[in-house]
Amino acid sequence: MKSKFNKYINISMVLLRFWQTSLAIELEYQLNMLIELVSVLGNLFGSLFILSLFYKSGPLLGGWNFFEALIVLGIYMILEGITTSILAPNLSRIVNHVKNGTLDYVLLKPIDSQLWLSLRIISPWGLPSQLIGILLIIYSLVSIQVDLSLFNILIFFTCLFASSLILYSLWFLLASTSIWFVKVWNATEVLRSILVAGRYPMSAYPRGLRTIFTFLIPIAFLTTVPAEVIIGRVSNEYIAIILIIAAIFFAISRRFWKFALLHYTSASS
Amino acid sequence: MSMASISVNALTKNYSVSRKTPGIKGTLKHFLFRRTETITAVDEISFSIQPGEMVGFIGPNGAGKTTTLKMLCGLIHPTSGDVSVIGHKPHSLEPGFLKQITLVMGQKQQLLWDLPPLDSIKVNAAVYGISPRETNNRIDELASMLGLGNELNRPVRKLSLGERMKAELLAALLHRPSILFLDEPTLGLDVISQVRVREFLSSYNERYGATMLLSSHYMGDITSLCDRVILIHHGQIIHDGSLITLTEKLAPLKSVRLELNKPQTRESIGKYGLIEDYTDTFAQLLIPRKALTSSISNILRDLPVTDLEVSDPPIEELIRQLFESGENLSI
16 A cells, blocks of 8 residues: 555656656746637637637537536536647657657566656646636536536536547547557648537537547547536436447557557667 | 676567669569568677676677667667577566666767756656666766866757767666767767777776677777777678687788898898888788797897887778678678
Protein backbone atom coordinates (compact mmCIF):
# COMPACT_ATOMS: atom_id res chain seq x y z
CA MET A 1 0.00 0.00 0.00
CA LYS A 2 2.71 2.43 1.06
CA SER A 3 4.81 1.79 -2.01
CA LYS A 4 1.75 2.33 -4.17
CA PHE A 5 1.16 5.62 -2.38
CA ASN A 6 4.80 6.61 -2.87
CA LYS A 7 4.49 5.76 -6.51
CA TYR A 8 1.62 8.20 -6.93
CA ILE A 9 3.50 10.88 -5.01
CA ASN A 10 6.41 10.29 -7.34
CA ILE A 11 4.23 10.48 -10.45
CA SER A 12 2.70 13.74 -9.29
CA MET A 13 6.20 15.12 -8.67
CA VAL A 14 7.11 14.10 -12.20
CA LEU A 15 3.99 15.73 -13.65
CA LEU A 16 4.70 18.89 -11.70
CA ARG A 17 8.18 19.05 -13.22
CA PHE A 18 6.80 18.21 -16.66
CA TRP A 19 4.30 21.02 -16.59
CA GLN A 20 6.64 23.53 -15.03
CA THR A 21 9.09 23.06 -17.86
CA SER A 22 6.47 23.03 -20.61
CA LEU A 23 4.75 26.16 -19.31
CA ALA A 24 8.14 27.83 -19.13
CA ILE A 25 8.58 27.12 -22.84
CA GLU A 26 5.07 28.16 -23.84
CA LEU A 27 5.10 31.41 -21.91
CA GLU A 28 8.10 32.56 -23.94
CA TYR A 29 5.59 33.29 -26.66
CA GLN A 30 2.99 35.64 -25.14
CA LEU A 31 1.50 36.61 -28.48
CA ASN A 32 0.16 33.06 -28.83
CA MET A 33 -2.41 33.73 -26.13
CA LEU A 34 -3.98 36.56 -28.12
CA ILE A 35 -3.97 34.60 -31.37
CA GLU A 36 -5.53 31.60 -29.66
CA LEU A 37 -8.24 33.74 -28.08
CA VAL A 38 -9.12 35.33 -31.42
CA SER A 39 -9.27 31.94 -33.12
CA VAL A 40 -11.44 30.46 -30.37
CA LEU A 41 -13.88 33.37 -30.59
CA GLY A 42 -13.92 33.11 -34.39
CA ASN A 43 -14.69 29.42 -34.11
CA LEU A 44 -17.42 30.05 -31.58
CA PHE A 45 -19.18 32.69 -33.64
CA GLY A 46 -18.88 30.58 -36.78
CA SER A 47 -20.55 27.64 -35.04
CA LEU A 48 -23.22 29.85 -33.49
CA PHE A 49 -23.99 31.38 -36.87
CA ILE A 50 -24.41 27.99 -38.54
CA LEU A 51 -26.48 26.77 -35.62
CA SER A 52 -28.78 29.81 -35.86
CA LEU A 53 -29.25 29.12 -39.60
CA PHE A 54 -30.41 25.60 -38.75
CA TYR A 55 -32.94 26.95 -36.28
CA LYS A 56 -34.34 29.53 -38.71
CA SER A 57 -36.51 26.87 -40.35
CA GLY A 58 -37.95 25.53 -37.13
CA PRO A 59 -37.49 25.20 -33.38
CA LEU A 60 -35.94 21.73 -33.51
CA LEU A 61 -32.84 20.22 -35.12
CA GLY A 62 -33.04 16.42 -35.08
CA GLY A 63 -35.25 16.72 -32.03
CA TRP A 64 -32.93 19.14 -30.17
CA ASN A 65 -33.91 22.69 -29.34
CA PHE A 66 -31.44 25.55 -29.66
CA PHE A 67 -30.20 25.55 -26.06
CA GLU A 68 -29.81 21.79 -25.99
CA ALA A 69 -27.72 22.01 -29.15
CA LEU A 70 -25.67 24.74 -27.43
CA ILE A 71 -24.78 22.25 -24.71
CA VAL A 72 -23.40 19.89 -27.36
CA LEU A 73 -21.42 22.80 -28.76
CA GLY A 74 -20.19 23.66 -25.25
CA ILE A 75 -18.95 20.12 -24.66
CA TYR A 76 -17.28 20.21 -28.04
CA MET A 77 -15.49 23.42 -27.09
CA ILE A 78 -14.28 21.94 -23.82
CA LEU A 79 -12.93 18.89 -25.65
CA GLU A 80 -11.35 21.19 -28.22
CA GLY A 81 -9.67 23.02 -25.33
CA ILE A 82 -8.40 19.78 -23.82
CA THR A 83 -7.11 18.88 -27.27
CA THR A 84 -5.17 22.12 -27.50
CA SER A 85 -3.89 21.89 -23.92
CA ILE A 86 -2.84 18.27 -23.74
CA LEU A 87 -3.67 15.97 -26.63
CA ALA A 88 -2.29 17.89 -29.59
CA PRO A 89 0.99 19.06 -28.07
CA ASN A 90 1.84 15.64 -26.68
CA LEU A 91 0.46 13.16 -29.14
CA SER A 92 1.51 14.91 -32.32
CA ARG A 93 5.06 14.86 -30.98
CA ILE A 94 5.20 11.06 -30.93
CA VAL A 95 5.81 11.02 -34.67
CA ASN A 96 8.80 13.31 -34.19
CA HIS A 97 10.15 11.18 -31.37
CA VAL A 98 10.07 8.20 -33.69
CA LYS A 99 11.55 10.12 -36.61
CA ASN A 100 14.39 11.66 -34.63
CA GLY A 101 15.08 8.61 -32.54
CA THR A 102 14.55 10.50 -29.29
CA LEU A 103 11.87 7.96 -28.40
CA ASP A 104 14.86 5.89 -27.22
CA TYR A 105 15.40 8.28 -24.34
CA VAL A 106 11.74 8.11 -23.33
CA LEU A 107 11.64 4.31 -23.43
CA LEU A 108 14.76 4.03 -21.27
CA LYS A 109 13.28 6.08 -18.43
CA PRO A 110 11.99 4.10 -15.47
CA ILE A 111 8.50 5.50 -15.95
CA ASP A 112 5.53 4.36 -18.01
CA SER A 113 6.31 5.51 -21.54
CA GLN A 114 2.66 6.09 -22.39
CA LEU A 115 2.34 8.38 -19.39
CA TRP A 116 5.44 10.33 -20.44
CA LEU A 117 4.33 10.65 -24.05
CA SER A 118 0.78 11.66 -23.15
CA LEU A 119 1.32 14.12 -20.33
CA ARG A 120 4.81 15.51 -20.89
CA ILE A 121 3.53 18.89 -22.04
CA ILE A 122 0.69 21.09 -21.00
CA SER A 123 -0.19 24.17 -22.96
CA PRO A 124 -2.20 27.05 -21.51
CA TRP A 125 -3.65 27.98 -24.90
CA GLY A 126 -6.57 25.58 -24.57
CA LEU A 127 -7.95 27.42 -21.54
CA PRO A 128 -10.02 30.06 -23.40
CA SER A 129 -11.87 27.35 -25.28
CA GLN A 130 -12.54 25.39 -22.09
CA LEU A 131 -13.81 28.46 -20.27
CA ILE A 132 -16.12 29.48 -23.09
CA GLY A 133 -17.39 25.90 -23.32
CA ILE A 134 -18.26 25.88 -19.62
CA LEU A 135 -19.97 29.28 -19.83
CA LEU A 136 -21.97 28.13 -22.83
CA ILE A 137 -23.16 25.04 -20.95
CA ILE A 138 -24.08 26.96 -17.79
CA TYR A 139 -25.97 29.54 -19.85
CA SER A 140 -27.92 26.86 -21.72
CA LEU A 141 -28.69 24.81 -18.62
CA VAL A 142 -30.05 27.89 -16.90
CA SER A 143 -32.08 28.78 -19.99
CA ILE A 144 -33.76 25.39 -20.19
CA GLN A 145 -34.08 25.35 -16.41
CA VAL A 146 -32.12 22.22 -15.63
CA ASP A 147 -31.45 21.95 -11.93
CA LEU A 148 -27.75 22.71 -11.24
CA SER A 149 -27.49 20.40 -8.25
CA LEU A 150 -24.18 19.03 -6.98
CA PHE A 151 -25.23 15.61 -8.25
CA ASN A 152 -25.79 16.91 -11.77
CA ILE A 153 -22.48 18.72 -11.76
CA LEU A 154 -20.76 15.53 -10.66
CA ILE A 155 -22.46 13.62 -13.46
CA PHE A 156 -21.41 16.28 -15.91
CA PHE A 157 -17.75 16.04 -14.98
CA THR A 158 -17.84 12.25 -15.00
CA CYS A 159 -19.20 12.35 -18.53
CA LEU A 160 -16.64 14.89 -19.56
CA PHE A 161 -13.85 12.75 -18.11
CA ALA A 162 -15.10 9.67 -19.93
CA SER A 163 -15.46 11.42 -23.27
CA SER A 164 -11.99 12.98 -22.97
CA LEU A 165 -10.61 9.53 -22.24
CA ILE A 166 -12.29 8.11 -25.36
CA LEU A 167 -10.89 10.92 -27.48
CA TYR A 168 -7.44 10.52 -25.93
CA SER A 169 -7.40 6.74 -26.45
CA LEU A 170 -8.43 7.03 -30.09
CA TRP A 171 -5.80 9.64 -30.70
CA PHE A 172 -3.08 7.73 -28.91
CA LEU A 173 -4.01 4.61 -30.85
CA LEU A 174 -3.54 6.46 -34.13
CA ALA A 175 -0.34 8.12 -32.95
CA SER A 176 1.07 4.70 -32.00
CA THR A 177 0.95 3.63 -35.61
CA SER A 178 3.80 6.05 -36.30
CA ILE A 179 6.04 3.26 -34.99
CA TRP A 180 5.46 1.65 -38.39
CA PHE A 181 4.52 4.53 -40.62
CA VAL A 182 7.12 7.10 -39.74
CA LYS A 183 6.46 10.40 -41.51
CA VAL A 184 3.93 9.00 -44.03
CA TRP A 185 1.07 9.46 -41.71
CA ASN A 186 -0.01 12.28 -39.48
CA ALA A 187 -3.20 10.62 -38.45
CA THR A 188 -3.76 12.87 -35.52
CA GLU A 189 -4.70 15.78 -37.75
CA VAL A 190 -7.28 13.60 -39.47
CA LEU A 191 -8.83 12.74 -36.13
CA ARG A 192 -8.95 16.37 -35.14
CA SER A 193 -10.93 17.24 -38.23
CA ILE A 194 -13.34 14.36 -37.68
CA LEU A 195 -13.90 15.61 -34.16
CA VAL A 196 -15.44 18.73 -35.69
CA ALA A 197 -18.47 16.56 -36.47
CA GLY A 198 -19.11 16.51 -32.71
CA ARG A 199 -20.13 20.17 -32.75
CA TYR A 200 -23.77 19.35 -33.44
CA PRO A 201 -26.15 16.73 -32.06
CA MET A 202 -25.73 13.37 -33.77
CA SER A 203 -29.40 13.17 -34.79
CA ALA A 204 -28.82 16.20 -37.01
CA TYR A 205 -26.76 14.02 -39.32
CA PRO A 206 -28.12 11.58 -41.94
CA ARG A 207 -28.53 7.99 -40.82
CA GLY A 208 -25.39 6.65 -42.53
CA LEU A 209 -23.06 9.17 -40.94
CA ARG A 210 -24.79 8.71 -37.61
CA THR A 211 -24.00 5.00 -37.69
CA ILE A 212 -20.37 5.67 -38.51
CA PHE A 213 -20.07 8.28 -35.75
CA THR A 214 -21.62 5.97 -33.23
CA PHE A 215 -20.04 2.63 -33.91
CA LEU A 216 -16.93 3.19 -35.99
CA ILE A 217 -15.57 6.44 -34.62
CA PRO A 218 -17.44 7.07 -31.41
CA ILE A 219 -17.99 10.80 -31.92
CA ALA A 220 -21.51 10.38 -30.56
CA PHE A 221 -20.12 9.34 -27.21
CA LEU A 222 -17.83 12.34 -27.08
CA THR A 223 -20.43 15.11 -27.15
CA THR A 224 -24.02 14.05 -27.86
CA VAL A 225 -24.45 11.30 -25.30
CA PRO A 226 -22.88 13.32 -22.45
CA ALA A 227 -25.19 16.19 -23.38
CA GLU A 228 -28.21 13.86 -23.33
CA VAL A 229 -27.24 12.66 -19.86
CA ILE A 230 -26.88 16.21 -18.53
CA ILE A 231 -30.16 17.41 -19.95
CA GLY A 232 -31.87 14.28 -18.70
CA ARG A 233 -32.97 13.09 -22.15
CA VAL A 234 -31.62 9.69 -21.25
CA SER A 235 -31.38 8.09 -17.82
CA ASN A 236 -28.27 8.35 -15.68
CA GLU A 237 -27.39 4.72 -16.37
CA TYR A 238 -25.99 5.94 -19.66
CA ILE A 239 -23.02 7.22 -17.71
CA ALA A 240 -22.07 3.62 -17.08
CA ILE A 241 -22.13 2.95 -20.84
CA ILE A 242 -19.88 5.92 -21.58
CA LEU A 243 -17.52 4.91 -18.79
CA ILE A 244 -17.34 1.32 -20.01
CA ILE A 245 -16.65 2.44 -23.56
CA ALA A 246 -13.96 4.79 -22.27
CA ALA A 247 -12.37 1.99 -20.24
CA ILE A 248 -12.38 -0.34 -23.24
CA PHE A 249 -10.78 2.23 -25.52
CA PHE A 250 -8.18 3.10 -22.90
CA ALA A 251 -7.30 -0.58 -22.39
CA ILE A 252 -6.98 -1.05 -26.14
CA SER A 253 -4.69 1.96 -26.42
CA ARG A 254 -2.38 0.55 -23.73
CA ARG A 255 -2.33 -2.90 -25.25
CA PHE A 256 -1.68 -1.52 -28.69
CA TRP A 257 1.22 0.61 -27.47
CA LYS A 258 2.90 -2.44 -25.93
CA PHE A 259 2.35 -4.28 -29.18
CA ALA A 260 3.76 -1.40 -31.23
CA LEU A 261 6.89 -1.31 -29.10
CA LEU A 262 7.62 -4.92 -29.96
CA HIS A 263 7.99 -3.71 -33.52
CA TYR A 264 10.02 -0.65 -32.69
CA THR A 265 13.32 -0.78 -34.49
CA SER A 266 14.59 2.63 -33.43
CA ALA A 267 15.83 5.17 -35.96
CA SER A 268 19.41 4.41 -36.77
CA SER A 269 22.18 6.93 -37.09
CA MET B 1 26.20 -17.93 -13.15
CA SER B 2 29.08 -15.77 -14.20
CA MET B 3 29.75 -12.45 -12.53
CA ALA B 4 29.89 -10.58 -15.81
CA SER B 5 28.09 -7.24 -16.10
CA ILE B 6 27.09 -7.95 -19.65
CA SER B 7 26.92 -11.33 -21.25
CA VAL B 8 25.79 -12.00 -24.76
CA ASN B 9 25.37 -15.38 -26.34
CA ALA B 10 24.68 -16.06 -30.03
CA LEU B 11 22.81 -12.78 -30.28
CA THR B 12 21.15 -12.24 -33.65
CA LYS B 13 18.98 -9.53 -35.14
CA ASN B 14 17.29 -9.85 -38.51
CA TYR B 15 15.45 -6.98 -40.15
CA SER B 16 13.07 -7.37 -42.98
CA VAL B 17 13.48 -4.55 -45.45
CA SER B 18 11.60 -3.84 -48.62
CA ARG B 19 13.43 -3.49 -51.87
CA LYS B 20 12.56 -0.62 -54.14
CA THR B 21 13.99 0.19 -57.54
CA PRO B 22 14.34 3.88 -58.36
CA GLY B 23 11.92 5.87 -60.51
CA ILE B 24 8.15 6.06 -60.84
CA LYS B 25 7.91 2.52 -62.14
CA GLY B 26 9.85 1.22 -59.20
CA THR B 27 7.68 3.19 -56.80
CA LEU B 28 4.46 1.80 -58.28
CA LYS B 29 5.83 -1.70 -58.27
CA HIS B 30 6.94 -1.20 -54.70
CA PHE B 31 3.47 -0.03 -53.79
CA LEU B 32 1.65 -2.93 -55.44
CA PHE B 33 3.95 -5.87 -54.92
CA ARG B 34 6.09 -5.19 -51.93
CA ARG B 35 9.01 -7.53 -51.81
CA THR B 36 10.77 -7.84 -48.55
CA GLU B 37 13.98 -9.58 -47.78
CA THR B 38 15.72 -10.39 -44.55
CA ILE B 39 18.91 -8.67 -43.61
CA THR B 40 21.00 -9.96 -40.76
CA ALA B 41 22.28 -6.92 -38.90
CA VAL B 42 23.83 -8.86 -36.05
CA ASP B 43 24.88 -12.43 -36.63
CA GLU B 44 25.28 -14.74 -33.63
CA ILE B 45 27.69 -12.64 -31.65
CA SER B 46 28.89 -13.67 -28.20
CA PHE B 47 30.98 -11.84 -25.65
CA SER B 48 30.99 -10.91 -22.01
CA ILE B 49 32.11 -7.82 -20.17
CA GLN B 50 33.25 -7.71 -16.56
CA PRO B 51 32.19 -5.06 -14.05
CA GLY B 52 34.25 -1.90 -14.40
CA GLU B 53 35.59 -2.76 -17.83
CA MET B 54 35.73 -0.11 -20.55
CA VAL B 55 35.31 -1.74 -23.90
CA GLY B 56 35.61 -0.07 -27.27
CA PHE B 57 33.11 -1.13 -29.86
CA ILE B 58 34.34 -0.40 -33.36
CA GLY B 59 33.43 -1.18 -36.92
CA PRO B 60 32.40 0.58 -40.11
CA ASN B 61 28.97 2.16 -40.57
CA GLY B 62 26.24 -0.43 -40.80
CA ALA B 63 28.36 -3.11 -39.15
CA GLY B 64 25.77 -3.66 -36.42
CA LYS B 65 27.25 -1.59 -33.60
CA THR B 66 24.19 0.53 -32.92
CA THR B 67 21.81 -2.41 -33.27
CA THR B 68 23.87 -4.36 -30.73
CA LEU B 69 23.99 -1.42 -28.31
CA LYS B 70 20.23 -1.02 -28.59
CA MET B 71 19.62 -4.69 -27.94
CA LEU B 72 21.83 -4.41 -24.87
CA CYS B 73 19.82 -1.55 -23.44
CA GLY B 74 16.53 -3.20 -24.35
CA LEU B 75 15.24 -0.92 -27.11
CA ILE B 76 15.32 -3.60 -29.79
CA HIS B 77 14.09 -7.13 -29.35
CA PRO B 78 16.65 -9.72 -30.45
CA THR B 79 15.61 -12.20 -33.12
CA SER B 80 17.41 -14.96 -31.27
CA GLY B 81 20.14 -15.51 -28.72
CA ASP B 82 20.55 -14.41 -25.12
CA VAL B 83 21.45 -11.10 -23.56
CA SER B 84 21.92 -10.53 -19.89
CA VAL B 85 22.86 -7.15 -18.45
CA ILE B 86 23.46 -7.08 -14.67
CA GLY B 87 21.24 -10.12 -14.44
CA HIS B 88 18.29 -8.61 -16.34
CA LYS B 89 16.81 -9.35 -19.71
CA PRO B 90 17.08 -5.86 -21.19
CA HIS B 91 14.02 -5.93 -23.44
CA SER B 92 11.69 -6.35 -20.46
CA LEU B 93 12.63 -2.72 -19.67
CA GLU B 94 12.03 -3.24 -15.95
CA PRO B 95 12.41 -0.04 -13.93
CA GLY B 96 14.95 -1.81 -11.70
CA PHE B 97 17.10 -2.40 -14.76
CA LEU B 98 16.56 1.01 -16.32
CA LYS B 99 17.70 2.75 -13.13
CA GLN B 100 21.11 1.10 -13.50
CA ILE B 101 21.87 1.83 -17.12
CA THR B 102 22.14 4.80 -19.41
CA LEU B 103 22.42 5.38 -23.12
CA VAL B 104 24.22 8.40 -24.52
CA MET B 105 23.93 9.06 -28.22
CA GLY B 106 26.16 11.69 -29.74
CA GLN B 107 23.70 12.65 -32.44
CA LYS B 108 20.48 12.65 -30.46
CA GLN B 109 19.77 14.92 -27.58
CA GLN B 110 17.40 14.57 -24.70
CA LEU B 111 17.75 18.09 -23.31
CA LEU B 112 14.92 20.47 -24.18
CA TRP B 113 16.14 22.93 -26.76
CA ASP B 114 14.39 26.06 -25.44
CA LEU B 115 15.20 25.60 -21.76
CA PRO B 116 18.36 25.61 -19.66
CA PRO B 117 19.82 22.12 -19.11
CA LEU B 118 19.04 22.43 -15.40
CA ASP B 119 15.30 22.21 -16.13
CA SER B 120 15.63 18.99 -18.11
CA ILE B 121 17.97 17.60 -15.47
CA LYS B 122 15.41 18.26 -12.75
CA VAL B 123 12.75 16.48 -14.80
CA ASN B 124 15.08 13.48 -14.91
CA ALA B 125 15.64 13.73 -11.16
CA ALA B 126 11.89 13.50 -10.59
CA VAL B 127 11.56 10.59 -13.02
CA TYR B 128 14.31 8.66 -11.25
CA GLY B 129 12.88 9.59 -7.85
CA ILE B 130 15.99 11.41 -6.62
CA SER B 131 15.35 13.79 -3.72
CA PRO B 132 15.95 17.51 -4.40
CA ARG B 133 18.86 17.73 -1.97
CA GLU B 134 20.55 14.63 -3.41
CA THR B 135 19.90 16.02 -6.90
CA ASN B 136 21.73 19.22 -6.07
CA ASN B 137 24.67 17.28 -4.62
CA ARG B 138 24.94 15.14 -7.70
CA ILE B 139 24.62 18.08 -10.07
CA ASP B 140 27.44 19.88 -8.21
CA GLU B 141 29.63 16.80 -8.30
CA LEU B 142 29.10 15.96 -11.96
CA ALA B 143 29.30 19.60 -13.03
CA SER B 144 32.69 19.99 -11.41
CA MET B 145 33.91 16.72 -12.96
CA LEU B 146 32.74 17.98 -16.36
CA GLY B 147 33.92 21.54 -15.91
CA LEU B 148 30.40 22.93 -16.27
CA GLY B 149 29.27 26.04 -14.44
CA ASN B 150 26.86 28.75 -15.51
CA GLU B 151 26.14 26.94 -18.76
CA LEU B 152 23.53 24.89 -16.91
CA ASN B 153 21.41 28.02 -16.54
CA ARG B 154 21.50 29.09 -20.18
CA PRO B 155 19.01 27.79 -22.77
CA VAL B 156 20.39 24.74 -24.56
CA ARG B 157 20.11 26.47 -27.93
CA LYS B 158 22.69 29.03 -26.78
CA LEU B 159 25.30 26.46 -25.78
CA SER B 160 28.19 25.30 -27.92
CA LEU B 161 28.23 21.71 -29.08
CA GLY B 162 30.86 20.80 -26.50
CA GLU B 163 28.94 22.42 -23.63
CA ARG B 164 25.75 20.76 -24.79
CA MET B 165 27.37 17.32 -24.87
CA LYS B 166 28.70 17.80 -21.36
CA ALA B 167 25.23 18.82 -20.17
CA GLU B 168 23.80 15.75 -21.95
CA LEU B 169 26.25 13.57 -20.04
CA LEU B 170 25.22 15.19 -16.78
CA ALA B 171 21.55 14.52 -17.55
CA ALA B 172 22.30 10.94 -18.57
CA LEU B 173 24.37 10.15 -15.47
CA LEU B 174 22.36 11.88 -12.77
CA HIS B 175 20.94 8.56 -11.59
CA ARG B 176 24.47 7.14 -11.28
CA PRO B 177 24.12 4.20 -13.63
CA SER B 178 26.60 1.37 -13.33
CA ILE B 179 26.34 0.44 -17.00
CA LEU B 180 26.98 3.05 -19.68
CA PHE B 181 26.24 2.55 -23.35
CA LEU B 182 27.89 5.32 -25.30
CA ASP B 183 27.17 5.64 -29.00
CA GLU B 184 29.58 8.13 -30.56
CA PRO B 185 29.64 10.41 -27.51
CA THR B 186 32.27 12.74 -28.99
CA LEU B 187 30.71 13.07 -32.45
CA GLY B 188 31.43 16.43 -33.99
CA LEU B 189 33.25 17.82 -30.95
CA ASP B 190 36.43 19.84 -31.25
CA VAL B 191 39.64 18.25 -29.99
CA ILE B 192 39.62 20.03 -26.63
CA SER B 193 36.04 18.99 -25.86
CA GLN B 194 36.80 15.44 -27.01
CA VAL B 195 39.65 15.22 -24.53
CA ARG B 196 37.45 16.71 -21.82
CA VAL B 197 34.74 14.12 -22.41
CA ARG B 198 37.29 11.28 -22.39
CA GLU B 199 38.81 12.48 -19.14
CA PHE B 200 35.38 12.70 -17.63
CA LEU B 201 34.41 9.17 -18.69
CA SER B 202 37.65 7.84 -17.35
CA SER B 203 37.17 9.50 -13.96
CA TYR B 204 33.51 8.43 -13.78
CA ASN B 205 34.69 4.87 -14.39
CA GLU B 206 37.28 5.20 -11.64
CA ARG B 207 34.94 6.78 -9.13
CA TYR B 208 31.93 4.49 -9.58
CA GLY B 209 33.46 1.37 -11.10
CA ALA B 210 31.02 1.70 -13.96
CA THR B 211 31.10 -0.64 -16.93
CA MET B 212 31.23 1.10 -20.28
CA LEU B 213 30.69 0.00 -23.83
CA LEU B 214 31.74 2.78 -26.15
CA SER B 215 31.41 3.06 -29.88
CA SER B 216 33.28 5.78 -31.66
CA HIS B 217 34.69 6.71 -35.00
CA TYR B 218 37.50 8.56 -33.30
CA MET B 219 40.18 6.02 -32.54
CA GLY B 220 41.55 8.53 -30.03
CA ASP B 221 38.54 7.83 -27.80
CA ILE B 222 39.20 4.12 -27.99
CA THR B 223 42.96 4.21 -27.57
CA SER B 224 42.82 6.52 -24.58
CA LEU B 225 39.93 4.81 -22.77
CA CYS B 226 39.72 1.16 -23.70
CA ASP B 227 42.20 -1.64 -23.17
CA ARG B 228 39.86 -3.99 -24.90
CA VAL B 229 38.17 -3.58 -28.23
CA ILE B 230 35.49 -5.54 -29.99
CA LEU B 231 35.66 -5.13 -33.74
CA ILE B 232 32.47 -5.92 -35.58
CA HIS B 233 31.99 -6.22 -39.31
CA HIS B 234 28.96 -7.45 -41.25
CA GLY B 235 27.31 -8.29 -37.95
CA GLN B 236 30.10 -10.55 -36.79
CA ILE B 237 32.85 -10.10 -34.26
CA ILE B 238 36.22 -10.31 -35.97
CA HIS B 239 38.34 -9.27 -33.05
CA ASP B 240 37.77 -9.28 -29.31
CA GLY B 241 40.83 -8.53 -27.29
CA SER B 242 43.42 -5.92 -26.50
CA LEU B 243 44.08 -3.04 -28.81
CA ILE B 244 47.71 -4.17 -29.01
CA THR B 245 46.90 -7.59 -30.37
CA LEU B 246 44.52 -5.99 -32.84
CA THR B 247 47.33 -3.80 -34.08
CA GLU B 248 49.61 -6.81 -34.35
CA LYS B 249 47.03 -8.68 -36.34
CA LEU B 250 46.34 -5.78 -38.63
CA ALA B 251 49.91 -4.65 -39.02
CA PRO B 252 52.45 -7.46 -39.19
CA LEU B 253 55.11 -4.88 -40.02
CA LYS B 254 56.65 -2.24 -37.79
CA SER B 255 57.95 1.00 -39.07
CA VAL B 256 61.55 1.96 -38.18
CA ARG B 257 63.04 5.42 -38.69
CA LEU B 258 66.77 5.80 -38.83
CA GLU B 259 68.98 8.84 -38.72
CA LEU B 260 72.61 8.33 -39.63
CA ASN B 261 75.66 10.52 -39.14
CA LYS B 262 77.37 9.30 -42.34
CA PRO B 263 75.69 8.81 -45.72
CA GLN B 264 74.94 5.20 -46.56
CA THR B 265 74.02 3.53 -49.83
CA ARG B 266 70.51 2.34 -50.48
CA GLU B 267 71.73 -1.25 -50.73
CA SER B 268 73.49 -1.24 -47.37
CA ILE B 269 70.25 -0.20 -45.67
CA GLY B 270 67.92 -2.25 -47.83
CA LYS B 271 69.17 -5.58 -46.50
CA TYR B 272 67.53 -4.91 -43.09
CA GLY B 273 64.03 -4.30 -44.34
CA LEU B 274 61.74 -2.80 -46.93
CA ILE B 275 62.69 0.81 -47.66
CA GLU B 276 59.77 3.21 -47.62
CA ASP B 277 61.71 6.44 -47.69
CA TYR B 278 65.36 7.21 -48.18
CA THR B 279 67.87 10.07 -48.33
CA ASP B 280 71.54 9.40 -47.76
CA THR B 281 71.44 10.09 -43.98
CA PHE B 282 67.81 9.17 -43.31
CA ALA B 283 65.72 6.08 -43.92
CA GLN B 284 62.35 4.66 -43.07
CA LEU B 285 62.05 0.89 -43.12
CA LEU B 286 59.28 -1.67 -42.69
CA ILE B 287 60.44 -4.70 -40.73
CA PRO B 288 58.37 -7.78 -39.87
CA ARG B 289 57.45 -7.86 -36.19
CA LYS B 290 59.09 -11.23 -35.63
CA ALA B 291 62.45 -10.14 -37.02
CA LEU B 292 62.37 -6.78 -35.28
CA THR B 293 64.79 -7.35 -32.39
CA SER B 294 67.42 -9.13 -34.41
CA SER B 295 67.21 -6.60 -37.24
CA ILE B 296 67.57 -3.68 -34.87
CA SER B 297 70.59 -5.13 -33.13
CA ASN B 298 72.17 -5.73 -36.53
CA ILE B 299 71.43 -2.16 -37.60
CA LEU B 300 72.93 -0.75 -34.41
CA ARG B 301 76.01 -2.91 -34.86
CA ASP B 302 76.59 -2.22 -38.55
CA LEU B 303 75.42 1.33 -39.21
CA PRO B 304 76.39 4.73 -37.74
CA VAL B 305 72.98 5.39 -36.15
CA THR B 306 72.34 8.69 -34.36
CA ASP B 307 68.62 8.18 -33.82
CA LEU B 308 66.27 5.25 -34.14
CA GLU B 309 62.49 5.16 -33.66
CA VAL B 310 60.21 2.14 -33.85
CA SER B 311 56.47 2.69 -34.26
CA ASP B 312 53.23 1.08 -35.27
CA PRO B 313 51.41 2.55 -38.19
CA PRO B 314 48.58 4.68 -36.68
CA ILE B 315 45.56 2.55 -35.74
CA GLU B 316 43.18 4.85 -37.62
CA GLU B 317 45.11 4.11 -40.75
CA LEU B 318 44.99 0.36 -40.10
CA ILE B 319 41.29 0.30 -39.42
CA ARG B 320 40.60 2.40 -42.48
CA GLN B 321 42.61 0.00 -44.63
CA LEU B 322 40.81 -2.91 -43.05
CA PHE B 323 37.37 -1.57 -43.91
CA GLU B 324 38.37 -0.45 -47.36
CA SER B 325 39.69 -3.89 -48.13
CA GLY B 326 36.02 -4.85 -48.02
CA GLU B 327 34.54 -8.31 -48.05
CA ASN B 328 37.49 -10.61 -47.75
CA LEU B 329 38.69 -9.92 -44.27
CA SER B 330 41.00 -12.46 -42.83
CA ILE B 331 42.47 -11.73 -39.48
